[in-house]
Amino acid sequence: MDAKAGDMGNLAFLLVDKTREFVEACYERGDLDAALSCLDPVRATCYGYASELHAFDTDAVARLLGASCAFARRIGSRIVSHECHLAYRNETCTVVLSSLRTRATKGDAEGEPSDDEYERRLTFVYAPVGDDWLIVHMHSSAPHAPDDPFASRRMTARDVGAVDLDAVLSQAKVERERYEIVSELSDDVIYEYDVGRDTLYLFSTRFGKSPDIRRNKLVIEHCLDTIGLDGFVHPDDRVRYAADARKLSQAQPERGDGRDDYVHVYRLRPMFFFGRESEQDVFVHQRVMGRRIYDARGRVVKYVGKIVDVSEEYELLEQSSTDALTRAYNRSYLQGRLREYCASKQPDVSYACLLADVDYFKSVNDKFGHLVGDNLLTAFVDTARTLFRTSDIVARLGGDEFMVFMRDVYDPRVAMERSEALIDAFRTMAADRGFPRDVSLSVGVVVESEPHPFSELYRRADIALYRAKAEGKNRAVPYLEGMAYPEGGALAKPLPPLGD
Template structure:
């Protein structure tokens, strides 16, 4: 017998059986007894070790359960909490959970789902199942938890369903934020380009299945850069948010509005019966912007230009988007607050524009361009007072390329800076020749020389160049003309860029004696405050206003008002685009002093301009 010498007199714990010849076994009996005693000690030590390990393991796991951040619940057969780990207090806020129904811990709308899940666990005996639940804290705050469910009803030490709840509220919120950032614009909350293209693809698939028309509208805020520069980027962002809200009110729940970037938006509309329905929708979008926006800086009026492409043009999402972008370019070229629909020739025009850009990049400014001069006259007397220098591009294969075709390209590429410098140098050089010849003729005829000047257009890109003032100074020095002979014409967009030291640059030019003129006044965000804030000496009224003279009383009153205000401020006014004597006479009658246009002369080369100077010097008339 495997017996131990215990005071308690415990029975033997086992038996050592040895088989063999009896006579031989008798000889080793003492040895076998000793072996049995040693075996008993070994078995006892093993049993004690197992018990110690079991107790240590239980203590270890009890410590883990009590200190884990996860909540561990054991449910009885009635779905009540029989056991809750101590972590339930900080996570759920209840001082005790024992005896509570599990359904009391979830929102009412989720209780049926939880009940069904627990029933499935009991019916199928799943050892492991993972769920995502919403749980109510004691203060009724909702948190999100990952739930691991285990059926341990057969385990004697557990005897129930075990739920392990992990609070993932912050993690899920972060996941949602990251997802939102990936698919939505952070400023406006609209869909971004990625989500827009994805939804366009789904809409095209549905449209092919249902036979409906899908339309993509590319929307751009007209003159947004002007507002952004004049009122500040904060107001610009506020306007973009307001625009996004305005666009959102024009769409149906099944449509999508997205911000593509900057001031560009896109709209997706499906389920249309024909392309005309999409065009009607574009009319609706443009009409929505008739109402001004009320911003923190005040009321702001903006319009939008819209490009349209439909599945009649393409059933590919990327191509549809590109087509609407082309149509938008066409709409902005046509003017503000308009829409244009994609046409195949737009693609041809784009290719042609690209070729023109390549040709422009390859040209030599001094040998490829020419300067033409249009006379500026006194309206009451028709006396010649100066010329406006106009750049032309006589192309070897295209013929004469007009400024409206290449100036924008030159600005985009930066070539407008060397081109503008060349025009300024050429114009001042020609003006020096006219003045010398005019002075000589005046001396021969014993007449005072006419104070002729030359007016040169300056683009916004050219004016912002750091070396522009020095370039103007060098043009005066190299030509030898006085600064009063030179007028620089700026567009209103230059005045909008107040953050670019515009006023400082203008003052440097006027300190040199150069006069500043504002060209095309009235076509942009005109403000009479500019006439007071900036050192402006000449105001040029755009041809579009002159065209309405004799047709619209309002147009007449508007021009007359501008002329009167300018006269009060000591600013000369030039009316552009005068084409008939009626326009000239009406302008003269309201006191407009100067004008130019085809009525007097078309743009001419330097030689013809010099001949005109000679006749004007001698006759005083054109």
């Protein structure tokens, strides 16, 4: 996901990803090109704890980073821990502080003595460059460096208007260490959100092949402005996430109410500390568990808990809820979602069920074989998913019969328009793939405002589907009051005009 210069709500994801990429490229992989891609090619400068580590033009910066990359490759550098702190930001710049510990996995090839571990403190100043944010200044210091290792760091803070950034890092250090210890005892992410400071702290430990253990810490100030729902929460979960957040911010509950503890599952965009690469438009099921902490006046001051990756659990659930051939949802899943929706829907909103059947599907199987027929069914599902919302459910009921469940339909004409668009798209797809010209789609459409069981919705949609087949196939027909199954090849009673 590209974060543009003005997109402050999603800025945290861009800066976390870019800081992680730079640190890993320069201090672990030794990849100079990747490191330079994170820097402004015109304005970037570097400042170190010794004069030979200063660089004030592009060539000097490249030489300095090149030496760091070469050293990382020579000693087989591996990152042991990384703390990333989004400490200050405005519309024109952002300051990110990093504390880094690396370990050498092989001796220095040149025979120079080398410590087993190296510590660095890094300050990055990012600025918008076109549609991206790039590093325009960085400072590297070591805890035991000569002279004053924090001098240029404080200079950077003054330049951008931040106040005592080193004090921010050391604030409440003892309290934070408790969560770091807990995070090392599990593979989960431990979090603390400080309401007064609007600051989010996240801790995680990732265990690889021994002794490959990485400890990560992320601190995000101005959290509510820095992490926007658009970039953090899956579109289908945002309304529920916002509603849950409002409930959690309410005053202290009565004793014995049991609302202090909370557990929710959302599809969230993973950051690097979840042990996954942050990819565009990727959301992972995460279980958010925690407890609210109150002050003496009953105000919520902190949220403390853990975030558990439950994507594998939900993948297994999805496997049990989907059709093995087409990967559409199965009848059981559809019935469950319909039941849940009807139990909680608002009275002023409708929903729709579109029952679709492939015309002349048997002839496809007879002429081309079942494998080709299976491919046609799979292609139908792919086509339907491109036309409907992610919140709509495409389910296979059996054979060549499918149902699309559309939530929250405010205009009945939308269901007919979507049905007709599906018929056209399916016909085009079938023709492009060389299927017989008469292969098409018939759809029975039901739009309801009142809750109904699945059996009744299916009955009504099936009656409308029969009408579509009787009228020549390759069309959508809405269910209207008074429709019935045909008897002896004819409809049981006259039907009112279908209308628009």
